[in-house]
Amino acid sequence: MTTAPPSQAGARWRRARGPIAVVAVLVLLSFVVSLGARPERTGSLEPEATTPEGSRALVNILEEQGSEVTVARDSAAALDAASGDALVVLAASHRLTRGELERLAASDADVLAVRPTGPALRLLAPGVEMVGRGDDVTPEPECRLPAARAAGAADAGGESYSGGDSGCYPVDGGEGLVVAERPDGAATTVLGATAPLTNERLGREGNAALMLNLASGRDVVWFLPDVPAQSGQSTVWDLLPLPLRWSVVPLGAALVLLALWRGRRLGPLVTERLPVVVRAAETTEGRARLYAARRARDRASAALRADTAERLRTAVGLAADADADAVAAAVALRTGDDPAQVRRLLYGAPEGGDVADDAALAALADDLDRLEGRLSPGA
Amino acid sequence: MAITGRAVAVAFAAVPVVLAAGALAAWAAWAAVALVVLLIVADTALAPSARGVRLERSGDTSVRLGETARVELVVANPSGRALRGVLRDAWPPSTGARPSRHRLRVPGGERRRLETVLEPQRRGDHASAGVTVRSLGPMGLAARQATHTVPWVLRALPPFHSRRHLPGKLARLRELDGRTSALVRGQGSEFDSLREYVPGDDVRSIDWRATARRESVVVRTWRPERDRRILLVLDTGRTSAGRVGDVPRLDHSMDAALLLAALAAKAGDRVDLLAFDRRVRAQVRTRGRGTSVPTMVQAMAPLEAELVESDPAAMASAVLGGQGRSRRLVVLLTDLNASALEEGLLPMLPALTSRHTVMLAAVSDPVVESMAAERGDARAVYRSAAARRTMADRRRVTAELRKRGVEVVDAPPETIAPALADAYIAMKAQGRL
Numbered sequence: 001m002t003t004a005p006p007s008q009a010g011a012r013w014r015r016a017r018g019p020i021a022v023v024a025v026l027v028l029l030s031f032v033v034s035l036g037a038r039p040e041r042t043g044s045l046e047p048e049a050t051t052p053e054g055s056r057a058l059v060n061i062l063e064e065q066g067s068e069v070t071v072a073r074d075s076a077a078a079l080d081a082a083s084g085d086a087l088v089v090l091a092a093s094h095r096l097t098r099g100e101l102e103r104l105a106a107s108d109a110d111v112l113a114v115r116p117t118g119p120a121l122r123l124l125a126p127g128v129e130m131v132g133r134g135d136d137v138t139p140e141p142e143c144r145l146p147a148a149r150a151a152g153a154a155d156a157g158g159e160s161y162s163g164g165d166s167g168c169y170p171v172d173g174g175e176g177l178v179v180a181e182r183p184d185g186a187a188t189t190v191l192g193a194t195a196p197l198t199n200e201r202l203g204r205e206g207n208a209a210l211m212l213n214l215a216s217g218r219d220v221v222w223f224l225p226d227v228p229a230q231s232g233q234s235t236v237w238d239l240l241p242l243p244l245r246w247s248v249v250p251l252g253a254a255l256v257l258l259a260l261w262r263g264r265r266l267g268p269l270v271t272e273r274l275p276v277v278v279r280a281a282e283t284t285e286g287r288a289r290l291y292a293a294r295r296a297r298d299r300a301s302a303a304l305r306a307d308t309a310e311r312l313r314t315a316v317g318l319a320a321d322a323d324a325d326a327v328a329a330a331v332a333l334r335t336g337d338d339p340a341q342v343r344r345l346l347y348g349a350p351e352g353g354d355v356a357d358d359a360a361l362a363a364l365a366d367d368l369d370r371l372e373g374r375l376s377p378g379a
Numbered sequence: 380m381a382i383t384g385r386a387v388a389v390a391f392a393a394v395p396v397v398l399a400a401g402a403l404a405a406w407a408a409w410a411a412v413a414l415v416v417l418l419i420v421a422d423t424a425l426a427p428s429a430r431g432v433r434l435e436r437s438g439d440t441s442v443r444l445g446e447t448a449r450v451e452l453v454v455a456n457p458s459g460r461a462l463r464g465v466l467r468d469a470w471p472p473s474t475g476a477r478p479s480r481h482r483l484r485v486p487g488g489e490r491r492r493l494e495t496v497l498e499p500q501r502r503g504d505h506a507s508a509g510v511t512v513r514s515l516g517p518m519g520l521a522a523r524q525a526t527h528t529v530p531w532v533l534r535a536l537p538p539f540h541s542r543r544h545l546p547g548k549l550a551r552l553r554e555l556d557g558r559t560s561a562l563v564r565g566q567g568s569e570f571d572s573l574r575e576y577v578p579g580d581d582v583r584s585i586d587w588r589a590t591a592r593r594e595s596v597v598v599r600t601w602r603p604e605r606d607r608r609i610l611l612v613l614d615t616g617r618t619s620a621g622r623v624g625d626v627p628r629l630d631h632s633m634d635a636a637l638l639l640a641a642l643a644a645k646a647g648d649r650v651d652l653l654a655f656d657r658r659v660r661a662q663v664r665t666r667g668r669g670t671s672v673p674t675m676v677q678a679m680a681p682l683e684a685e686l687v688e689s690d691p692a693a694m695a696s697a698v699l700g701g702q703g704r705s706r707r708l709v710v711l712l713t714d715l716n717a718s719a720l721e722e723g724l725l726p727m728l729p730a731l732t733s734r735h736t737v738m739l740a741a742v743s744d745p746v747v748e749s750m751a752a753e754r755g756d757a758r759a760v761y762r763s764a765a766a767r768r769t770m771a772d773r774r775r776v777t778a779e780l781r782k783r784g785v786e787v788v789d790a791p792p793e794t795i796a797p798a799l800a801d802a803y804i805a806m807k808a809q810g811r812l
Contacts, residue, residue: 246404247397253412254390261382266480267511267526272471275501276686280621280628280714281746288750288765292758300764307751307767310774320778358757365760 045091045114045197047071047222052200055091058211059222061202065212068219075100078223082109086219091194093120095225109221111188112214114197115159125180125188128163134171136195138205143168147213148177151206158193177210189214297355301348301364308368309346315375335374345371380423381513386520390415422516427458427487429514429525436507436531438494441680444502444538450531452493452510456485464515464522466493469508473500474533483512499535502630503681507531536680537630541638541796548642548800555808573597607648607812608705609803610698610735611636611675614713615682616656616689621714623744623792629684631742632712635796637679639710641672642800646807650675654682657690659697689713691723695731707735708812710799715741715789717772720780728783736811738786740799743773745791 042049047059047069059069070086072078075096082088088109093101093116104111105123113124121128137157141148148154148168160174161167167175176192196207237245279285291300313322316330328343335342345367348354355361393411400407433455442448456462462485470476475498485491499505511526573589576596589597613619613636619629640650652675654661661678665671698709709731711724731737750766753759777787786806790798806812 242402243398243400243404246400246408247394249408250390250393250397250411250415253415254387254394257382257387257390257415261384261387264381264524266465266467266513266524267469267509270469270471270508272473275627275683276620278621279746280623280744281750282621284744284747284750284765284769285762287768288758288762291761291765296761300761303764303768303771304760307771310771358760362755362757362760365754365763369754 045194045224047224050199053194053198055197055199055222057199057202058197058208061208061212062215062220065215066217067215070219070221072221072223073226075103075223075225078221078225079103079107081221082107084219086110086221087112087215088221088223089197090114090116090120090124091197091222091224093117093225095227096120098123100225105182106184108184108186110186110218112191113188114191114194116190121161121190124182125164125178125190126182128161128178128180128190130159130192131162131174132160132172134158134160134176134192136193137171139169139171139176141168142170143175145177145179147216148210151209151213154206154210155195155201155204156191156193156210158195160192161190164190295358297358297361298353301355301361304365304368305346305348308372312346312372312375331371331375335371337371342371381522381524382419383515383519383522385518386415386419386422389418389520418518419521422518422520423523424516425460425518426464426514426516426521426523427456427460427462429464429512429523430527431457432462432512432514432525432527433457434510434512434527434529436529438531439497439533440531441534441536441677442497442499443536444499446498448497448499448533450495450497450507450533452495452529453490454483454485454493454512455490456487459487461486462514463519464513466513467511468493468495469511470495470497471505471508474498474505475500483514497533499533502535502537503683505533505535507533534677534680536676537633537637539634539637539676541634542641544638544797544800545641548638548797548804549645551804552642552646552807555804572600574600608707609639609643609648609650609812610707610709611640611650611652612694612698612709612711613652613654613661613679613682614656614689614694614711615654615660615684616713616719617684617686618689618714618716618719620684620686621744623742623746626792627684628714628742629682631792631795632740633679633682635740635742635799636710636712637672637676638796638800639803640675642803644672648812652678653694653697654679655689655694655697656685657687657693660685688719689723691727695727698731699734708803708806709735709737710803711737711739713739713741715739715743715773715776715787717776720776725779725783728780728785732784736786736806737784738788738799738802738806739780740788740790740795740802741773742792742795743789748791 040048042051042054044053046054048054048056048071050056062069070081072081078088086109088104088111090104090111090113093113096104098119101120101123111124113120116124118130121130134157136155138153138155139157140153141151143149143166145166145168154169156169156176157171158176160171160176161178162174164178164180167178169176171192178190180188180190182188195201196210202208290296309327312331313320313327316327316334318327318330324343324347328346329339331346332339332342355364393415397404397407397411435453435455436450437453438450439448452466452468454466462483464483466481466483467479468476468481477496481493483491497505507530509526510529511524513522513524515522573586574597576585576598580598584598584600586597586599613629613632615629619627619632621628623631636652640652643650649665650671651665652661652663653659661682663671663675663678728737747766747769750762751770753763773789777789780787786802788795788799788802
């Protein structure tokens with residue numbers, strides 16, 4: 001409150017620059033990461049996907065064989081590219097509206113419809129009907145269609161159709177591949193299975209050959225419509241009633257006030273100089289941990305023995321300069337033990353190293369306690 | 380400036396109003412927000428100034444640790460409007476200030492008295508951190524807020540728990556003095572007075588020369604020496620920072636020092652204090668007679684153990700260079716830390732003991748004792764061994780000190796104060812002061 005203005009501004013800057021730097025680094029980082037990061041498209045019959053159900057392999061092979069493959073994501077692009085002598089491979093026809101299907105049917109391009117929906121089938125291949133949905137089998141062509149005959153058996157088992165001008169790959173009551181002539185002259189080939197086009201199955205049997213034969217060197221328009229966007233549709237927001245929409249304004253104001261109410265502190269925080277907290281026994285406990293960590297049985301046993309011997313020495317009334325033998329003899333006299341044994345217990349073996357393991361150390365401690373207890377029964 | 384919960388409630392209340400407004404919702408939404416903002420601004424403008432409030436403090440300036448102190452705050456409202464709101468009298472958390480918030484209601488031009496009760500948890504000086512006033516507007520929607528600096532320092536004094544031992548020790552002192560009705564002859568060595576023989580008196584104390592001049596038998600009475608000088612030296616170095624129980628070793632030492640000082644003051648001795656680590660932290664010199672305990676308590680209050688190695692050489696020169704050349708009892712309150720004492724104090728001892736009587740009091744740690752008794756698995760035995768090693772070191776240093784003529788008092792925290800007092804009384808009885 002009483003600080004000079006420049007230093008206050010400086011202090012504010014010093015306090016704020018940390019968070020500002022963090023935010024700046026985050027923004028920069030997200031920008032750099034977003035550069036060149038395009039989400040990879042995946043999905044069934046996706047021409048860019050390398051996943052098992054994608055079709056990148058087939059597209060590559062077609063391009064190697066001289067066909068120009070154009071990927072179309074909406075019907076306008078597909079119709080644009082389909083001009084001339086091109087084969088439109090239509091996957092995911094369920095994403096197309098009736099109008100789009102009609103426009104496609106009215107075009108003069110040949111169409112390969114992979115598992116078309118009911119409306120797509122009716123519009124693109126008049127007279128063809130779906131008669132069954134079979135298992136995943138690999139039938140022989142058994143037909144006159146040169147593309148199929150040359151390819152041999154293929155994974156055409158799926159939906160089966162009847163009608164059309166010619167059909168191949170008979171599967172339960174119908175055929176897996178049907179060619180139908182549209183009224184305007186172009187041909188529609190209906191394939192009841194997606195398997196021959198996928199990366200996973202392309203190499204099996206005559207799958208690849210069948211697809212290449214169907215394309216037969218022509219340019220290919222791979223028409224995989226995107227999921228239709230809600231273009232021109234009203235959003236959820238637009239559908240809300242007007243008062244509900246406008247109540248957001250006072251609600252937002254109320255939330256801002258709530259934040260201000262809870263965020264305003266009643267005066268600054270109070271700091272306190274905290275004292276150092278060190279336990280006085282810390283060094284002793286540290287020494288104990290060191291003994292335990294290094295398994296310092298020799299030092300530990302020496303400490304225990306020295307302490308007990310010192311107390312026994314005073315208990316039997318000997319002076320501080322009394323030697324080990326004198327103390328052992330005096331103690332043995334009081335307890336009736338063998339002096340050599342007492343000496344060994346109190347001072348250890350002359351060559352040392354008589355405490356072999358931790359269990360022996362614990363036993364030594366108990367023995368020393370017992371000896372001391374026998375000397376002073378009152379204690 | 381601050382917002383109250385009421386303002387937030389009003390803002391939330393505007394939401395259903397807008398919902399009910401139907402086609403006028405857009406208009407109602409902006410009108411509601413504008414109204415809330417207007418009300419808040421108006422309420423702030425109408426609130427009495429928080430900065431203009433006058434504050435004055437009074438109350439306790441010192442309190443013994445563990446007791447409660449009261450600090451009063453007089454709030455004067457110089458404005459014409461009534462002051463309503465909240466006041467926070469901020470103190471550091473360890474002072475245990477209650478209540479943390481006061482309700483304010485001061486009519487225009489009047490004063491009100493608020494009381495904050497403090498119960499410090501730690502010894503030393505505690506400064507008030509500031510007084511924040513939040514003055515509400517008449518509608519209670521918004522408030523003006525300001526923090527005032529109203530300095531006040533509360534000194535938390537050492538608790539002096541050991542003063543409950545004082546009556547008992549004083550009684551023992553009076554026995555020495557020969558003033559008690561128990562007819563025990565004073566054991567002192569200084570001639571006090573002559574009085575008539577009473578059956579029970581020691582016949583050896585009959586003064587025959589005086590008896591010859593009178594008809595009755597007269598005995599001499601003796602009293603302990605008076606006007607001896609005692610210097611209490613508190614070690615505030617790192618070895619005093621370690622906690623024994625939940626209290627630093629320094630605080631236990633202070634407790635013992637205070638009991639000794641109180642006792643010695645009653646016995647007619649003069650007690651000085653020196654707190655030392657690498658330099659003098661506190662010093663109390665008693666001039667003439669009179670109790671020095673309150674001064675000593677004040678001097679001890681702000682002392683904290685520093686995390687530095689004490690410098691016994693400087694300490695010794697401070698003791699020797701003190702006032703007068705007379706013989707004194709120097710009581711060192713420190714720890715029996717083998718390495719610190721052997722490297723630091725032992726070489727300095729001859730200089731001290733040649734001029735003064737030296738006594739060393741140290742607080743032992745009951746945790747070490749209980750560790751030494753641990754049995755069971757290997758870890759417990761290692762702990763026991765480490766504890767016994769520590770105890771053996773203490774014994775060795777104690778023996779070394781005693782050999783050099785230093786009286787050593789080594790006791791756990793509960794008994795260090797009476798043990799030190801007993802040692803003092805015993806020295807006085809033997810006339811060794």
